Amino acid sequence: MAFQEVVYRPVFGRALAVITVVVCAVGIVALFWGDVAAGLRYAWPIVLVAVLAWALFWRPSLRVQQHGITVENVLRTYFVPWPAIREIDTRYALTLRTSRRTVSVWAAPAPGRHRTLGLASKDFEGVGESAKGEYGELRPADAVSTPSGNLAQLIRGRWEELRDAGLLAAGEDPDAETVTWHGATVAVLALLAGATVVGLLI
Structure with a gap:
């Protein structure tokens, strides 16, 4: 049962992080100048x-691996093995629920309203049965x-x-x-926050 590892990092978020860091660097140079x-x-x-821009927009990622899923968020990294998954939801963001916790994937938020308005039935083709609710409904964020x-x-x-092959039994x-x-x-965020307060008060 071959499986190719998939790594997802949002391009828009990374571009936003780069732009923010560059603008901040220019601002610092101008200050000292x-x-x-x-x-x-x-x-x-x-x-x-x-x-903060780096932590919020550059770091988050999702890695789908042979033995589980690694979710790297802003302040924590989660590893969720396949047998631990109880539900996969997309209401506000791609979310993995286990018997112990709920893991939201910062790198994959649900699409905004402007994106979902143009969805058609073809956007949901191939969505698995486990995605459907009690009455067979799907969320806009389930569109492939x-x-x-x-x-x-x-x-x-x-x-x-894995379930159908009995490997989760x-x-x-x-x-x-x-x-x-x-x-x-x-630690770095706490130190910078403290230095910011001190710098603004002295």
């Missing part, structure tokens, strides 16, 4: 914005032409394949599902 003292005082909030729907269908397809291993905090990111 005009007044070094002002630069030392007011550069910290600009650096904070740049780091949207990132959230496309990724959800990829995950559902793999999950259903053994049940989940509680220790296999992990959460890792991004300690360095949390």
Whole structure:
């Protein structure tokens, strides 16, 4: 049962992160160019914005792997093994539900209203049965032409394949599902926030 690993990183988010960091860098240079003292005082909030842009828009990713799914969000990375998945939802974002937690995929939010207005029945072709609600309904975010729907269908397809092959029958291993905090990111953001407060108050 061959499976090719898939890695998803939103292009728009990464472009936004790059633009924000470049604008922040220009702002810092301008500050120091005009007044070094002002630069030392007011550069910290600009650096904070740049780091936040990186954490919010550059870092998030989704990795669909042979043994599970790795979700890298802003402050935490989750590994969800296939047997642990109980539900795959797309209401507000691509979301994986297990018996222990709900994991929202920051990299794959549900599409906005302007995107869903143009959806047609062909956009839902091939959506798995496990995506349908009690009465067979589908959400706009389940459309395979949207990132959230496309990724959800990829995950559902793999999950259903493993289920039908009996490879999920053994049940989940509680220790296999992990959460890792991004300690360095949390520390840097806290330090920059503190430096911003100090710089604005002195």
